[in-house]
Amino acid sequence: MSPATHLDVENIRADFPILTRQVNGRPLTYLDNAATSQKPNQVIQSLVDYYERYNSNVHRGVHTLSIEATEAYEDARGKVKRFINAPSTESIIWTRNTSESLNLVAYTWAEANVSAGDEIVTTAMEHHSDIVPWQQLAMRKSATLKIIPETENGRLDMEQAADLITERTKIVATTHMSNVLGTVVDVKALADAAHAVGAVILVDGAQSVPHMPVDVQALNCDFMAFSAHKMLGPTGIGVLYGRPEILEAMPPWMFGGDMILEVSYEDASWNDLPYRFEAGTPNIADAIATGVAVDYLEALGMENVWEHEQKITEYALRRFAELETINLLGPHEIEDKGAVLSFSHDSVHSHDLGTALDQLGIAIRTGHHCAMPLIRSHDIVSAARASFYIYNTEAEVDVLIDGLKETERYFSKAGIA
Amino acid sequence: MQQGLGDLDELYQEVLLDHYRNPRNTERLDDPTSEVDAINPFCGDEIHMQIGLYGDTVASISVTGQGCSISQAAGSLLTEIVDGRTTTEARELRELFREMMTGEEVSDEVADRLEDSLALQGVRRFPVRIKCALLSWSALIDALDKVAPTKP
Numbered sequence A: 001m002s003p004a005t006h007l008d009v010e011n012i013r014a015d016f017p018i019l020t021r022q023v024n025g026r027p028l029t030y031l032d033n034a035a036t037s038q039k040p041n042q043v044i045q046s047l048v049d050y051y052e053r054y055n056s057n058v059h060r061g062v063h064t065l066s067i068e069a070t071e072a073y074e075d076a077r078g079k080v081k082r083f084i085n086a087p088s089t090e091s092i093i094w095t096r097n098t099s100e101s102l103n104l105v106a107y108t109w110a111e112a113n114v115s116a117g118d119e120i121v122t123t124a125m126e127h128h129s130d131i132v133p134w135q136q137l138a139m140r141k142s143a144t145l146k147i148i149p150e151t152e153n154g155r156l157d158m159e160q161a162a163d164l165i166t167e168r169t170k171i172v173a174t175t176h177m178s179n180v181l182g183t184v185v186d187v188k189a190l191a192d193a194a195h196a197v198g199a200v201i202l203v204d205g206a207q208s209v210p211h212m213p214v215d216v217q218a219l220n221c222d223f224m225a226f227s228a229h230k231m232l233g234p235t236g237i238g239v240l241y242g243r244p245e246i247l248e249a250m251p252p253w254m255f256g257g258d259m260i261l262e263v264s265y266e267d268a269s270w271n272d273l274p275y276r277f278e279a280g281t282p283n284i285a286d287a288i289a290t291g292v293a294v295d296y297l298e299a300l301g302m303e304n305v306w307e308h309e310q311k312i313t314e315y316a317l318r319r320f321a322e323l324e325t326i327n328l329l330g331p332h333e334i335e336d337k338g339a340v341l342s343f344s345h346d347s348v349h350s351h352d353l354g355t356a357l358d359q360l361g362i363a364i365r366t367g368h369h370c371a372m373p374l375i376r377s378h379d380i381v382s383a384a385r386a387s388f389y390i391y392n393t394e395a396e397v398d399v400l401i402d403g404l405k406e407t408e409r410y411f412s413k414a415g416i417a
Numbered sequence B: 001m002q003q004g005l006g007d008l009d010e011l012y013q014e015v016l017l018d019h020y021r022n023p024r025n026t027e028r029l030d031d032p033t034s035e036v037d038a039i040n041p042f043c044g045d046e047i048h049m050q051i052g053l054y055g056d057t058v059a060s061i062s063v064t065g066q067g068c069s070i071s072q073a074a075g076s077l078l079t080e081i082v083d084g085r086t087t088t089e090a091r092e093l094r095e096l097f098r099e100m101m102t103g104e105e106v107s108d109e110v111a112d113r114l115e116d117s118l119a120l121q122g123v124r125r126f127p128v129r130i131k132c133a134l135l136s137w138s139a140l141i142d143a144l145d146k147v148a149p150t151k152p
């Protein structure tokens, strides 16, 4: 069955039990999807089903339950492979989250391949998870960390990128979509630039994989990291995609059960991919549920998901223009911008905004968004952020705008707005 | 039942708003005995505190910072009750303040000692904001500990 052309948001909402919740006497308006998404019944039920019917360890039993669990677990890996068009299931490694996926690359590939005087290139828009591991690596190796800056209109400065990526560059680590600005980065162009100098490219897909069609082969990226919890799946599980030839040559980083081939008292040899990077009993239930989340998104069609979010973001950008005391961060145009709107108020701190909106049942994110350097580069200490997903509606954008206006009136009466 | 923003009045009491709009004791000390920067890693609120001790008395105090109304007003309110106290009294005030923020009803005696900082009681109903109110108080303890660490 080919997916419908548009999202049927009413039907989608019916799949998400949490969306019927009241918060402070109002219907929940959940606009914190960049932090984590809500979960549909299908995903929740798959967890219950696993624990009620076939909970068992994988890869190590001949009994029926273990066979069923192993099949479901490996099926889920296959679904993720298809979802991002990876070349093989061997290239899909289960991790705990995006952060662990990024650290895995820093502690294995980069540990083995970066040495003194080498350069690591990243961007001004990274989440702390994609800055700090590289800072630490640079310190351990006496390597240099270079940052591709943001342009005035919230894009990545691709001209500077071309200058910053040099013969000394070993790895380019970039976000695919900024969790603060919503900016979508031209990953393919950076991949080409990296490959032209013999470097590898790692993409933080935490905000792209849940929201747009992502094809790791078309993007020509060497690594892609993302988290299930931002794409309808459970917390505690993430993915690292790695180009198989590169993974094959990488040393392991955690040792234990499942990742070994043979062990004597003196030595051990390593299992095949992807198990070499999955020491110990994996997160079986959540991997299976991630497969169900992928099924859900594929049934909707990622083109449709992206189109829906573009429409709602475009509408939100229009409505935000009405708010004179609110300053939007990042691109103000919809082109190459995902469903993330960060903003600051002229005089009211984002926590005060967030507490007020919560009184109205509206959930937004406030603070530094795990991107302190980026927030500071905008001469603010904190920002508020609304981010949308498949179940959000234009009516909810209206609730947010009305809420911001009411908040403005409140703090203006209080003498601080 | 639908609520508006009226419940916020308990949080944003006039005393607090006044201290947020016009923070007290923000002039930097020329020769502080001790100073610390306190940051709340989860939200980025910052408090910079300086104290000047004369013997065992907090003879001068200065607080500046960046952050939400609760964190900044709490810092300003703190300076008013700590100024002129002995270090022991200052530590006691911190305990009383913490008990007020996390504990039960406040006795008249405690209310008297906390003076205008009592206005921060309303923060209790907004648990995620309690850490905002406590930030400057932990900065104070850090600043005091730098001079004379409490016994382990």
Ligand SMILES: Cc1ncc(COP(=O)(O)O)c(C=O)c1O
Pocket (backbone or CB within 6 Å): A034, A035, A097, A098, A099, A100, A127, A129, A130, A175, A177, A178, A179, A204, A206, A207, A227, A238, A370
């Ligand atoms: C762009 C980006 N990178 C990395 C992360 C970290 O994801 P996780 O906390 O699941 O490891 C996030 C999520 O907050 C993100 O938005």
